[in-house]
Amino acid sequence: MADLVGRLEGKVAIVTGAGSRGPGVGNGKATSVLFAREGAKVLLVDIALDHAEETRAIIDEEGGEASTFQADVTSEADCRAMVEAAVERYDRLDILDNNVGISLRKNIIEIDPDEWDHMMTINLKSMMLASRFAIPAMIENGGGSIINISSVAALRAIGDAAYTTSKAAVIGLTMTMAADHGRDGVRVNCIAPGLVYTPMVADRVDPQLREHRRKASALGTEGTAWDVGWAAVFLASEEARWITGAVLPVEAGAIIAARDHYAHWWD
Numbered sequence: 001m002a003d004l005v006g007r008l009e010g011k012v013a014i015v016t017g018a019g020s021r022g023p024g025v026g027n028g029k030a031t032s033v034l035f036a037r038e039g040a041k042v043l044l045v046d047i048a049l050d051h052a053e054e055t056r057a058i059i060d061e062e063g064g065e066a067s068t069f070q071a072d073v074t075s076e077a078d079c080r081a082m083v084e085a086a087v088e089r090y091d092r093l094d095i096l097d098n099n100v101g102i103s104l105r106k107n108i109i110e111i112d113p114d115e116w117d118h119m120m121t122i123n124l125k126s127m128m129l130a131s132r133f134a135i136p137a138m139i140e141n142g143g144g145s146i147i148n149i150s151s152v153a154a155l156r157a158i159g160d161a162a163y164t165t166s167k168a169a170v171i172g173l174t175m176t177m178a179a180d181h182g183r184d185g186v187r188v189n190c191i192a193p194g195l196v197y198t199p200m201v202a203d204r205v206d207p208q209l210r211e212h213r214r215k216a217s218a219l220g221t222e223g224t225a226w227d228v229g230w231a232a233v234f235l236a237s238e239e240a241r242w243i244t245g246a247v248l249p250v251e252a253g254a255i256i257a258a259r260d261h262y263a264h265w266w267d
């Protein structure tokens with residue numbers, strides 16, 4: 001591995017949603033590959049094993065260390081089993097990247113209450129379930145780092161009521177977990193990605209809209225899953241040893257620029 005610099009050498013990580021839903025590289029896949037490049041052993045967790053296998057193939061090719069684990073992170077039993085698998089295979093757990101999340105694009109009149117519950121379960125409850133088993137395992141080795149993937153949608157409305165609400169709640173969850181488990185050496189932070197171009201959005205973004213999204217931030221450049229992955233590497237590493245309870249926007253200044261970049265959501 002030519003580029004190995006080992007910022008996560010000796011660490012064991014779990015990434016949930018470690019595959020990508022479609023062709024290309026999503027946040028979970030990029031984060032898993034970068035964790036492995038930086039020396040971590042990575043448990044690639046996905047409800048669709050074939051998605052996780054694609055990520056493992058990339059890591060294998062690069063000479064990194066990873067294995068797959070099929071789990072639905074909305075299941076408490078699966079979350080327990082996933083943490084047990086990481087400890088069984090690699091002896092410890094240092095990092096949890098809570099990446100699974102879905103969007104729906106409905107307001108509160110359009111959404112069915114059952115759909116609302118489903119969104120809260122996938123986007124929020126899953127992070128609580130994964131963390132409640134990960135934290136005790138991390139404490140066994142003196143602590144660890146949890147990264148919860150929120151969204152800029154938590155900080156401004158985007159025409160997706162359940163998504164915005166669940167992603168805002170992820171910030172609250174991050175703060176309480178950081179406060180409750182800080183003295184045990186567990187850091188908990190949150191990344192708020194902006195309009196990154198990933199398989200999650202590719203099927204509903206045409207070239208014109210893609211260009212609109214690119215221009216809609218202070219930097220005016222397109223973000224990728226790798227941008228989110230690098231932020232996760234930083235928060236997972238010892239470089240961030242004094243950072244906890246933080247929300248890190250990775251969005252090219254989309255919030256501060258306050259351009260009309262979300263106008264298309266209502267068009």
Ligand SMILES: NC(=O)c1ccc[n+]([C@@H]2O[C@H](COP(=O)([O-])OP(=O)(O)OC[C@H]3O[C@@H](n4cnc5c(N)ncnc54)[C@H](O)[C@@H]3O)[C@@H](O)[C@H]2O)c1
Nearest residue numbers: 017019020021026027028047051072073100101151193196
């Ligand atoms: N792409 C964007 O523009 C953007 C912006 C802000 C935030 N985000 C956040 O990034 C995260 C998604 O990242 P991605 O690109 O890796 O997504 P993705 O849609 O490609 O999904 C990654 C994987 O998650 C798996 N998955 C889905 N439900 C699961 C479950 N219940 N249990 C286990 N695995 C499950 C899928 O099989 C898939 O392989 C989400 O939390 C999303 O809200 C994305």
